[in-house]
Amino acid sequence: MARPLLRTFLGWMEVLAPAFTKPGFTNALIIMAGWIRTTGPHAVTQALVETAVAGRRHHEAFHRFFSRGAWKPDEVGRLLFERIVERLVARGATIDVVIDDTMVTKKGRRVFGLGTHVDPVRSTARRKVFAFGHCWVVLSVIVHFPAFSRRPWALPVLFRLYRTKKEHRSNRKGPYKKKTELARQMLDVMHAWRPDARFRVTCDCAYANATVLRDLPTNIHLIGAMRPDAVLTALPTEAEQKKTGRRRKRGAVLPKPLALSKSAKQPWTKIKAHLYGKEMVQEIKTIDAQWYRGAGTRLLRIVVVRVPLGKVPVRVYFSTDVDLSPGEILEAYAGRWSTEVCFRDLKQLLGFGDSQARTKNAVERTAPFVGFTYTLVMLWFSMPAVHTSALAEPPVRPWYRHKEGLCFADALRAAQRVLAPHDVLDLARDFNDLAQPPPTPATRPDSAHSRAA
Numbered sequence: 001m002a003r004p005l006l007r008t009f010l011g012w013m014e015v016l017a018p019a020f021t022k023p024g025f026t027n028a029l030i031i032m033a034g035w036i037r038t039t040g041p042h043a044v045t046q047a048l049v050e051t052a053v054a055g056r057r058h059h060e061a062f063h064r065f066f067s068r069g070a071w072k073p074d075e076v077g078r079l080l081f082e083r084i085v086e087r088l089v090a091r092g093a094t095i096d097v098v099i100d101d102t103m104v105t106k107k108g109r110r111v112f113g114l115g116t117h118v119d120p121v122r123s124t125a126r127r128k129v130f131a132f133g134h135c136w137v138v139l140s141v142i143v144h145f146p147a148f149s150r151r152p153w154a155l156p157v158l159f160r161l162y163r164t165k166k167e168h169r170s171n172r173k174g175p176y177k178k179k180t181e182l183a184r185q186m187l188d189v190m191h192a193w194r195p196d197a198r199f200r201v202t203c204d205c206a207y208a209n210a211t212v213l214r215d216l217p218t219n220i221h222l223i224g225a226m227r228p229d230a231v232l233t234a235l236p237t238e239a240e241q242k243k244t245g246r247r248r249k250r251g252a253v254l255p256k257p258l259a260l261s262k263s264a265k266q267p268w269t270k271i272k273a274h275l276y277g278k279e280m281v282q283e284i285k286t287i288d289a290q291w292y293r294g295a296g297t298r299l300l301r302i303v304v305v306r307v308p309l310g311k312v313p314v315r316v317y318f319s320t321d322v323d324l325s326p327g328e329i330l331e332a333y334a335g336r337w338s339t340e341v342c343f344r345d346l347k348q349l350l351g352f353g354d355s356q357a358r359t360k361n362a363v364e365r366t367a368p369f370v371g372f373t374y375t376l377v378m379l380w381f382s383m384p385a386v387h388t389s390a391l392a393e394p395p396v397r398p399w400y401r402h403k404e405g406l407c408f409a410d411a412l413r414a415a416q417r418v419l420a421p422h423d424v425l426d427l428a429r430d431f432n433d434l435a436q437p438p439p440t441p442a443t444r445p446d447s448a449h450s451r452a453a
Contacts, residue, residue, distance in 0.1 A: 002418050004385065008383055012380045015080070015083050019075040020071050021070055027069075033419050034047025037416050037419055037420060042351025042354040044063055045059055067361050067362040073365055076372050077158045080155070080375050084141050085194070094198045094200045095194070095200070096199075096335065097202070098154055099140075100203065100336070100340070101135055101179055103118075103131065105131050105132065107132055111363065113167060116132055117131060119131040133353070135162040137179050137182045138160075139186040139187070140342060141155050141157060142154055142338055147387060147388075153338055153342070155375040155379070156342060156346075156372075158186040158189060198221075200332065201221070201223070203223075208226065210293065210295070214296050221320045223319045223329055223332045226257065229258055230256060230291055230316070231291070232290065233250040233290045233292060234250075234254055235299060236250060249292070249296075250297070257316040268284065270284075273331050273334075283305070286302065288302070301319045301324060303319075303329050303330065317330065317333050345407075346374055350373060351370065374408070381411035387414075391414050391417045392410060392414040394409075394413070
């Protein structure tokens with residue numbers, strides 16, 4: 001049973017082949033297989049141990065794959081992005097994207113890009129906790145796997161390492177860029193991949209600002225969070241325009257979201273929305289207005305949501321697409337949580353922050369490579385022949401009878417079961433069907449990549 005599933009896994013690996021040289025693709029296959037099979041702390045050398053390559057190939061070749069290899073993470077991300085859109089997004093449908101950042105703790109005097117960042121996991125509203133490590137800004141495509149999961153999934157395709165001002169001053173390699181500038185850079189890269197597609201980007205208030213929003217292409221709409229005290233204005237009317245001089249960009253000043261929530265002129269409206277796996281009733285007020293400081297003259301649809309519990313009275317969300325209903329805006333923003341689940345799985349199950357890479361190239365490639373592994377595993381697992389097979393069945397847990405659907409741990413376990421019996425150095429032979437006659441030594445390819453070539 002494992003051989004057909006192995007064939008499909010190698011087929012998905014072949015998707016990435018154009019991004020590498022022939023030797024580089026072989027190394028990528030070995031490292032990815034070993035990374036998947038590792039159950040403890042992850043490292044390049046541990047991947048060689050897990051695949052029994054240690055002692056048969058020199059480990060320096062695999063370290064050079066990250067530090068000096070002739071491949072670019074953005075090109076690997078593009079190949080995965082194209083396959084995601086081709087397989088999981090309906091033709092002509094909007095492509096949902098989420099942008100967020102995550103922090104991994106690290107230490108070491110010579111590790112490139114280390115800095116002091118706020119740890120959002122351990123921080124609270126009253127107390128900020130700082131940690132030393134890497135901060136990654138990640139762009140992921142939001143997809144659904146209705147065959148085995150009810151929640152949305154975030155599949156990462158683009159990564160940018162954020163470097164603090166202090167770290168940049170001490171190690172001047174490239175211009176300093178804020179997190180929001182890195183996010184906008186990734187949006188521009190994604191837009192260049194599919195300039196005619198329609199995108200819907202969700203992000204929290206840290207990225208919902210002028211750096212990301214200003215001059216966005218018209219086919220990219222953004223849904224984000226807004227401060228309750230944001231200054232809102234109406235579109236300028238023809239009567240307000242001057243007959244001479246510069247035309248007005250903003251109209252009359254409107255109530256701020258917090259003031260709107262307290263106003264008795266507009267009553268609260270109850271709507272139903274499917275949020276975080278549940279059908280919820282929300283009390284909202286909505287208004288179409290400009291938020292000049294954040295989005296310029298672009299008209300936004302703003303939704304003010306009453307919060308019945310806690311110290312925060314309201315939450316404010318907006319969309320640059322004014323054709324969306326308030327319920328659609330809230331549901332789209334709730335889908336942003338899928339990237340937090342992705343970050344947890346990457347760190348706890350795939351060792352996203354375990355690598356001891358030190359040089360610039362190695363640091364900026366190893367973590368994205370782990371993210372690409374996550375995306376590739378989920379694309380492979382989404383195939384009906386994989387997630388319905390016996391190898392994908394989760395362990396029997398009588399105390400966990402309320403589990404619905406399958407998670408990334410189940411997908412990773414299935415990949416480990418498929419890869420475990422096979423020699424990763426001879427996967428080209430295992431790729432062939434057993435019913436076919438074995439190739440002669442003179443014609444047998446030495447890797448899956450050369451077979452495809």
